[in-house]
Amino acid sequence: MLDFGNINIYVFDSAEEIGVKAAMLLSETIKENHKSNVCFATGGSPVGMYKELIKLYNEKAVDFSGIRAFNLDEYYPIQKSNSQSYDYFMKDNLFNHINIDFNNQFIPNGETKDVDKECKDYDKLIEENGGIDFQILGIGTNGHIGFNEPSKSFKANTHLVELAESTINANSRFFDSMEEVPKYGITMGIKSIMMSKRIILIAYGENKAEAIYKAFFEDVTPEMPASILQFHRNVTVLLDKGAAKLVEEKFKARNK
Numbered sequence: 485m486l487d488f489g490n491i492n493i494y495v496f497d498s499a500e501e502i503g504v505k506a507a508m509l510l511s512e513t514i515k516e517n518h519k520s521n522v523c524f525a526t527g528g529s530p531v532g533m534y535k536e537l538i539k540l541y542n543e544k545a546v547d548f549s550g551i552r553a554f555n556l557d558e559y560y561p562i563q564k565s566n567s568q569s570y571d572y573f574m575k576d577n578l579f580n581h582i583n584i585d586f587n588n589q590f591i592p593n594g595e596t597k598d599v600d601k602e603c604k605d606y607d608k609l610i611e612e613n614g615g616i617d618f619q620i621l622g623i624g625t626n627g628h629i630g631f632n633e634p635s636k637s638f639k640a641n642t643h644l645v646e647l648a649e650s651t652i653n654a655n656s657r658f659f660d661s662m663e664e665v666p667k668y669g670i671t672m673g674i675k676s677i678m679m680s681k682r683i684i685l686i687a688y689g690e691n692k693a694e695a696i697y698k699a700f701f702e703d704v705t706p707e708m709p710a711s712i713l714q715f716h717r718n719v720t721v722l723l724d725k726g727a728a729k730l731v732e733e734k735f736k737a738r739n740k
């Protein structure tokens with residue numbers, strides 16, 4: 485582990501190993517508090533973790549029946565039945581395979597006609613439930629967390645966001661054509677993320693190395709949204725060697 489004060493960085497040989505570690509950390513939290521509020525993420529990064537959580541559930545090593553599951557973001561507009569919606573993704577990759585109560589699964593509604601109300605209601609829901617205990621994050625190559633895209637200011641609350649071109653390009657790999665990629669998203673804001681008790685950020689692949697380096701070793705700026713995590717008191721970053729490339733160089737230089 486590379487220890488940078490409030491930020492612990494673990495470097496693994498493979499994405500599978502990251503998944504095992506991340507699943508272990510969440511299951512420990514759930515064992516300590518059966519009623520934990522967990523905020524899940526989508527994208528490729530947490531998929532290994534979710535596979536491992538299903539395995540642990542099948543081995544009866546973890547019980548999800550008491551948790552409340554929130555999600556960071558959703559495309560807008562999108563039908564829940566669309567196989568690319570994050571609602572579908574969560575059911576397909578995790579929720580349908582474990583015993584999370586269906587009534588305790590909360591994802592911003594990409595079908596809503598009233599986005600403003602949806603955003604306000606989502607923040608209220610998180611707040612009324614006492615905030616997030618365990619926050620899972622990926623990171624975009626542009627440093628976004630959730631769909632908090634690089635911008636002139638940090639947005640505190642859940643909001644509608646126009647997706648950055650780099651995000652649309654990166655996410656187009658999941659769609660049949662560029663036209664089908666939604667251009668907007670609803671994302672939890674920086675406030676709920678920063679108020680969560682514990683944050684786990686997962687990244688693998690060399691294409692994430694620069695974002696990881698800038699997020700944790702350069703200035704805190706809304707142009708690199710993940711950099712705000714430098715101000716959080718309990719962040720664990722799980723990387724493979726590719727994503728850790730520039731960080732490891734920095735660590736070696738520091739300890740010379």
Ligand code: GLP
Pocket residue numbers: 525526527528529530556557621622623624629630631651655
């Ligand atoms: C997506 C999601 C983010 C995710 C990120 C990285 O657009 N909205 O929540 O963390 O981009 O995705 P991946 O893990 O596939 O690289």
